[in-house]
Amino acid sequence: MYTNRWEPATALDFFDSLDFFRDEMERLMEGFRSPEARGIFDRTLTPAVDVIETRDAFVVNVDVPGISKKDLNVTLTDTVLSIQGEKKEEEKGDKGRKFFRKETWSGNFRRTLNLPDTADPEKVSADLKDGVLTITVQKRDEVKPRLITVNVN
Amino acid sequence: MEATKSLTAPKRRFVNPACSICEDEGKVTVTVELPGVRKEDLEIKIEGNELVILGKRSDSAPEGTYLLRERRTGDFRKTFTLDDSIDHEGVDGKLSDGILTLTLKVKEAALPRKIAIR
Numbered sequence: 079m080y081t082n083r084w085e086p087a088t089a090l091d092f093f094d095s096l097d098f099f100r101d102e103m104e105r106l107m108e109g110f111r112s113p114e115a116r117g118i119f120d121r122t123l124t125p126a127v128d129v130i131e132t133r134d135a136f137v138v139n140v141d142v143p144g145i146s147k148k149d150l151n152v153t154l155t156d157t158v159l160s161i162q163g164e165k166k167e168e169e170k171g172d173k174g175r176k177f178f179r180k181e182t183w184s185g186n187f188r189r190t191l192n193l194p195d196t197a198d199p200e201k202v203s204a205d206l207k208d209g210v211l212t213i214t215v216q217k218r219d220e221v222k223p224r225l226i227t228v229n230v231n
Numbered sequence: 232m233e234a235t236k237s238l239t240a241p242k243r244r245f246v247n248p249a250c251s252i253c254e255d256e257g258k259v260t261v262t263v264e265l266p267g268v269r270k271e272d273l274e275i276k277i278e279g280n281e282l283v284i285l286g287k288r289s290d291s292a293p294e295g296t297y298l299l300r301e302r303r304t305g306d307f308r309k310t311f312t313l314d315d316s317i318d319h320e321g322v323d324g325k326l327s328d329g330i331l332t333l334t335l336k337v338k339e340a341a342l343p344r345k346i347a348i349r
Contacts, residue, residue, distance in 0.1 A: 097247065126302040132295035139292065141266040141302055143329030181249035182264055191299070208289075209266035209329015 124187045127161075134222045136197050136215045140189070143209035144182075152204050152213060157193040159213065162186075196221045245308035248286070257342050259317065259335040265307050266329040273326060275333070277319055282311040284331065316341035 128139040142150065144165055151162040167184040193215060201216035250263040265273070268286035276283050286307035313319065313335070321336035 101247075127299060128292065128297065128302045129299040130293055130295040131298055132293045136298075137293050137295070139302060141264075141329075143264040143266040146328060176254045178252040178254065180251045180253075182251045182262055194298075208269055209264075 124189060125163075127189055127191065129191060129193075131194075134217050136193055136217070138191065138211075138213040138215070140211040140213075141209065142206070142211050145209075147206050150206065150211065152211075154199050154202050154215065156199055157195060157197045159191045159193055159215070161189045161191075161211070161213075163188075244305050246303045246305045248284075248307045248309055250309060254337075257337045259337060261311070261331075261333040261335065263307075263309060263331040263333070264329065265326070265331050268307065268326070268329065268331075270326050273331065275322075275324055277313070277322070280313045280319075282313055282322075282333075282335075284309045284311075284333075286331075 126141045128137075130137045130139070138159065138161075140161060142163060142165075145163050149164045149166065153160045153162075164186050165184045196217050197215045198218045199215070202213065204211065204213045206212075248263050248265055250261060253260045253262075263284060265286045267288045269289050272287035272289050274283075274285040276285075284307070288304070288306055292304075316337055318336040318338045323334040325332045
């Protein structure tokens with residue numbers, strides 16, 4: 079079973095060429111890279127995090143495929159958000175298993191993010207859905223935009 | 232022919248998801264990480280001898296400014312070429328917590344046979 083489909087790159091699509099180049103490089107590297115490493119341009123061993131500042135909250139999105147709710151630990155101390163978790167390897171034993179390719183990883187990870195001072199540590203919620211963890215930290219009431227009505231006499 | 236196809240067809244950018252392939256006693260298990268993909272947004276098809284996995288990300292980012300951006304946005308696509316030893320009918324898929332597990336069967340004829348020595 080071959081894992082990569084060879085697609086010719088066209089000069090018109092620069093990003094496709096980059097993808098192609100990356101795939102080729104990965105194939106070259108395959109022989110001497112550690113089993114848990116992913117592509118050379120990908121992040122390894124920690125989940126990717128997005129922090130988005132919206133009008134009245136900070137939204138943190140973390141890609142955590144395969145991690146269940148009980149293996150995740152999210153803490154917020156003042157404005158320091160800490161996400162800890164463990165990604166468990168499927169327990170099957172190594173007997174008779176032959177890996178052709180291993181890009182997925184397992185193990186412990188920890189990410190610590192320092193949110194801006196305007197975050198309110200009291201108003202936080204977390205939600206896990208389809209392998210994406212979403213943490214919403216509301217902004218302090220005094221920094222939220224307020225609508226001021228102007229009275230015209 | 233390939234080249235003309237890619238020049239004329241509308242090109243979309245896809246994210247190449249991380250995957251693992253493991254063979255175990257007549258079964259091939261393919262594990263693909265698809266965070267943010269719901270079951271109804273996942274399309275798995277076999278075209279000829281190609282297995283195509285297409286996953287649409289349904290989680291949309293809220294309106295705002297990015298303070299940190301590490302996640303790759305875009306839909307996932309992964310293509311595998313199946314060889315003759317794989318049974319195209321017996322493919323089983325399971326999606327949970329953003330991980331797709333596909334189980335493919337190896338054809339009986341391709342399995343190693345034990346030969347008894349008299």
